[in-house]
Amino acid sequence: MKAAFHNVKPAQPATVLRVPAEIVASRRAMCAGCEFNLNDRCSKCDLCGGSKIEVLTQFVLRGCPLKPPKWTQYMRLPTALV
Secondary structure (H helix, E strand, C coil): CHHHHCCCCCCCCHHHHECCHHHHHHHHHHHHCCCCECCCEECCCCCCCCCEHHHHCCECCCCCCCCCCCCCCCCCCCHHHC
C-alpha cells in the first residue's frame, strides 16, 4: 500500500490561493465594523465555529458568510484583459 503514495506530488504552495495585500486590507476594513465581529472572529463563519478574521480574509475562495455578503471570492482578470 505504501507504493501507491510514492508518485503523489506535493500540493501547490498556499500563496497561490491568497489574495493581494490591498484586497486583504479592504476585507478587514469591512469586517472591522461588522456586528458579527467578536474579538476578531467572525461569529457567522462556518469554519470551526468562527474563523479568525485575520485568516479568513486572506484566501481567494472564501467570501463573507453573510447573506448578502460584505465581500466575495476574489476573481482575478486574465492578464490579456488588464
